Amino acid sequence: GQQLNQSPQSMFIQEGEDVSMNCTSSSIFNTWLWYKQDPGEGPVLLIALYKAGELTSNGRLTAQFGITRKDSFLNISASIPSDVGIYFCAANYGGATNKLIFGTGTLLAVQP
Amino acid sequence: DAGITQSPRYKITETGRQVTLMCHQTWSHSYMFWYRQDLGHGLRLIYYSAAADITDKGEVPDGYVVSRSKTENFPLTLESATRSQTSVYFCASSEGNSNQPQHFGDGTRLSIL
Numbered sequence: 001g002q003q004l005n006q007s008p009q010s011m012f013i014q015e016g017e018d019v020s021m022n023c024t025s026s027s028i029f030n031t032w033l034w035y036k037q038d039p040g041e042g043p044v045l046l047i048a049l050y051k052a053g054e055l056t057s058n059g060r061l062t063a064q065f066g067i068t069r070k071d072s073f074l075n076i077s078a079s080i081p082s083d084v085g086i087y088f089c090a091a092n093y094g095g096a097t098n099k100l101i102f103g104t105g106t107l108l109a110v111q112p
Numbered sequence: 113d114a115g116i117t118q119s120p121r122y123k124i125t126e127t128g129r130q131v132t133l134m135c136h137q138t139w140s141h142s143y144m145f146w147y148r149q150d151l152g153h154g155l156r157l158i159y160y161s162a163a164a165d166i167t168d169k170g171e172v173p174d175g176y177v178v179s180r181s182k183t184e185n186f187p188l189t190l191e192s193a194t195r196s197q198t199s200v201y202f203c204a205s206s207e208g209n210s211n212q213p214q215h216f217g218d219g220t221r222l223s224i225l
Binding site: 003030031033035040041042043044045048050088090092094096097098099100102103104105 | 143145152153154155157160162168170202204206211212213214215216217218219
């Protein structure tokens with residue numbers, strides 16, 4: 001099945017550094033979403049983007065819906081240890097089914 | 113605010129057995145979804161439901177059965193479990209409007225021996 005191309009696969013950074021990750025696809029989407037998954041838990045929604053070019057922030061997190069509607073990025077500023085986890089992008093074609101496709105995830109490790 | 117709950121959290125069973133994973137949501141969301149999460153594959157959609165009594169196949173439906181007699185419940189049944197179905201299973205729900213984000217439960221870790 002189709003998946004989104006998410007990069008990087010993993011990142012190991014020092015506390016206080018900024019982080020950037022992105023997702024790309026050959027398809028056009030109506031919605032881009034970013035989720036975070038902590039060990040032993042389900043993915044939790046961080047940011048939802050509904051319009052090409054949209055830039056949205058949630059605290060230290062900022063995400064953008066690419067102008068071409070084929071990509072999105074997530075930035076985390078001034079990382080802290082609790083940012084550790086797996087970050088997933090997800091995208092929705094729109095229409096009646098509301099189905100998502102997911103990226104393969106970015107594992108983030110933050111050293112205090 | 114219970115949200116979306118899955119049970120059991122952990123399950124060990126043997127090949128050939130039937131096992132049912134439960135999912136319950138308190139938001140009255142129209143859509144519900146079942147995913148499996150495996151290393152190297154990310155989250156893959158098994159089945160989804162747009163409303164009570166309406167279900168449809170996702171990307172990897174073989175070996176699974178679902179039902180949705182009530183809006184709040186969406187059980188997933190493995191009729192004859194196989195080792196390849198060892199995985200972490202997540203249930204999700206979303207509101208009825210298109211493009212609404214999905215909200216996930218905490219998952220069921222299923223091991224089939």
